[in-house]
Amino acid sequence: MTDTAASTSPTPAGPHVIPRDVHGISRKQMSPNALRVLYRLREAGFGGYLVGGAVRDLLVGGAPKDYDVATDATPEQVRALFRNCRLIGRRFRLAHVVYGREIIEVATFRANGGDDEGDRLTDDGGRLLRDNIYGSIEDDAIRRDFTANALYYAIEDFSVRDYTGGYADVQARLLRLIGEPEARYREDPVRMLRAARLAAKLGFTIEAATAEPLPRLAPLLAEAAPARLFEETLKLFLSGHAVASFELLEATGLLPALLPETAQALASNKSGALRRMLVQGLRNTDARVAAEESVSPAFLYAVLLWPAYCRALALLQAQGVHAVEAQRRAADRVSLHQVARTALPRRFSLPMQEIWLLQPRFALRQRKRVFRLLAHPRFRAAFDFLELRLTASDSHAGDVAFWREAQLHPAQAVDASEHAAGDADDPHEADPADAGAADDGGAPRKRRRRRRNGAAAQAPA
Numbered sequence: 001m002t003d004t005a006a007s008t009s010p011t012p013a014g015p016h017v018i019p020r021d022v023h024g025i026s027r028k029q030m031s032p033n034a035l036r037v038l039y040r041l042r043e044a045g046f047g048g049y050l051v052g053g054a055v056r057d058l059l060v061g062g063a064p065k066d067y068d069v070a071t072d073a074t075p076e077q078v079r080a081l082f083r084n085c086r087l088i089g090r091r092f093r094l095a096h097v098v099y100g101r102e103i104i105e106v107a108t109f110r111a112n113g114g115d116d117e118g119d120r121l122t123d124d125g126g127r128l129l130r131d132n133i134y135g136s137i138e139d140d141a142i143r144r145d146f147t148a149n150a151l152y153y154a155i156e157d158f159s160v161r162d163y164t165g166g167y168a169d170v171q172a173r174l175l176r177l178i179g180e181p182e183a184r185y186r187e188d189p190v191r192m193l194r195a196a197r198l199a200a201k202l203g204f205t206i207e208a209a210t211a212e213p214l215p216r217l218a219p220l221l222a223e224a225a226p227a228r229l230f231e232e233t234l235k236l237f238l239s240g241h242a243v244a245s246f247e248l249l250e251a252t253g254l255l256p257a258l259l260p261e262t263a264q265a266l267a268s269n270k271s272g273a274l275r276r277m278l279v280q281g282l283r284n285t286d287a288r289v290a291a292e293e294s295v296s297p298a299f300l301y302a303v304l305l306w307p308a309y310c311r312a313l314a315l316l317q318a319q320g321v322h323a324v325e326a327q328r329r330a331a332d333r334v335s336l337h338q339v340a341r342t343a344l345p346r347r348f349s350l351p352m353q354e355i356w357l358l359q360p361r362f363a364l365r366q367r368k369r370v371f372r373l374l375a376h377p378r379f380r381a382a383f384d385f386l387e388l389r390l391t392a393s394d395s396h397a398g399d400v401a402f403w404r405e406a407q408l409h410p411a412q413a414v415d416a417s418e419h420a421a422g423d424a425d426d427p428h429e430a431d432p433a434d435a436g437a438a439d440d441g442g443a444p445r446k447r448r449r450r451r452r453n454g455a456a457a458q459a460p461a
C-alpha cells in the first residue's frame, strides 16, 4: 500500500472478528457486481471490504440500496484494475466502478485523526473543512458516523470486522455515534439528521448519549450547506419512512432547524389540524413508496410547508392584504425563507406554489373555469392536495365531491352544479381565500362580498 499514511491504531487489540457462521450474511444476498469488485481487489493482492450501510442493512435483513467498498488500494491502483472505472471527487478521490446502472463506490481507507497533520482543517466551531488523508482500516472505521455504519465484511474470510462495537449495537438495535457525540456533531451537523433518519429507517433507538445533544445542538444545522440539507430532506421523507422520520425530528428537537416556519406554525395551531394533515400527507407518501408509485419533491414540500403557508397567509390577511395578493405573497415568502435553509430548486418550488395557489380555484364552478382547471398541468397534484386537506377540515367536502365527479363527467357535473346554484346559500360560492386562508388549513372563514353570477369576488386570474 503506497500512499497510506502511517497511523495509530485506535484499538491495539485489533478488531472484534465475527465469523461467517455467527453473523449469517451470505454472499447470495449481495449484489454480484459488488462481489466482483471485492474478488478483483483480492486477486490483485489488496484488501477488499464491504462497508457502511450495506453491511448494516444485510445484518438487519434489509436489502441494501447501494454498495460501498473500502480498500487499501489507492484510487489509481483501483482504476488500473477495472476497465469500467472512473475517478471522481477532487477533495477526496473515489473510484466508481460502473456496471450498467449500478455503481460500486470504492474508497481508499481514510483517516481523520492526527490533529497536527495539517491536512485536516476545522473552523472555530470544530466543523470539518477539509480531510483528505489516507489511513488504516481502523482509522477508516473511527471517522465514520455511527458504530452500525462502521462494520467491514472481509472478502478474504467472509468475516465481519468490528472496530467500534457496532456488531453488538446492531444486535441491540442501537444507533450510537463513534467518539464524543458533541464533537462529532460539531464536526458535521448533518450527522444529527442522519441520526433521526437512520433510526427511523432501521427502527433503531438512538442511544442516550447520542440523542442527548440533539435538541441543544440543533441550531448548528443552520450552518450546513443548504444543498446537503435538501438531499437529506428527500432521504428523510421520500424513502418510505416519512412518518417515523417526522416524529423523530419532533422528538429530538430537530424540526425547527430543518423547517423553521412549519415548526412555528404547528406550535401555534392549537387544534392540531395542521399537524394531522401533514402527518397524513407523509403517511400517503410512505404508502406510495411501499407500492412503488412515484413520489414528487414538489408535492412533498407542498405538504411540509403548508402549515407555514397557512400561517403567512393568515398574517397577511389580518393586515388587510387582498386575498389573491396575500396568497401570492405568502407562497413567495415561504419558499424564499425555506430556500435559505434547504436549497429547494425552482423546478420543485414553482409546482409546489402552484399546488397551493390552485386550492381556491376548486371553489369556483363556472363552466369555463372548470374546464380550464381540469386541463391545468398541475390539476392532479392540486386535487390530491385538496383531498388531503380534508384531514384538517371538511369545510370543502362539497368541492372534493364535485371535482371527483367533474373528472369523470365534467359537463354533467357543471350542469348539476349550475342547477343547484339557484340556492342563495350555496356553499360553493365561498370566497376562494376560504380554501386556503384559514390558519387551520382550510376551515371556512367569514364570507366576503360575492358577485351575482355565483363566482367568488376575488377569483384568482
Ligand code: ATP
Pocket (backbone or CB within 6 Å): 051, 052, 053, 054, 065, 066, 068, 143, 144, 145, 146, 149, 150, 188, 190, 191, 235
Ligand atoms: P443509506 O441507507 O441511506 O445509504 P448509509 O449509511 O449507507 O445509509 P451513505 O450516505 O450512503 O449512508 O454513507 C455511506 C457510509 O459513509 C455510512 O454508512 C458511513 O459509514 C459513512 N458516512 C456517511 N455520512 C457520514 C458523515 N456525515 N460522517 C461520517 N461518516 C459518514
Ligand code: MG
Pocket (backbone or CB within 6 Å): 052, 053, 054, 066
Ligand atoms: Mg449508502
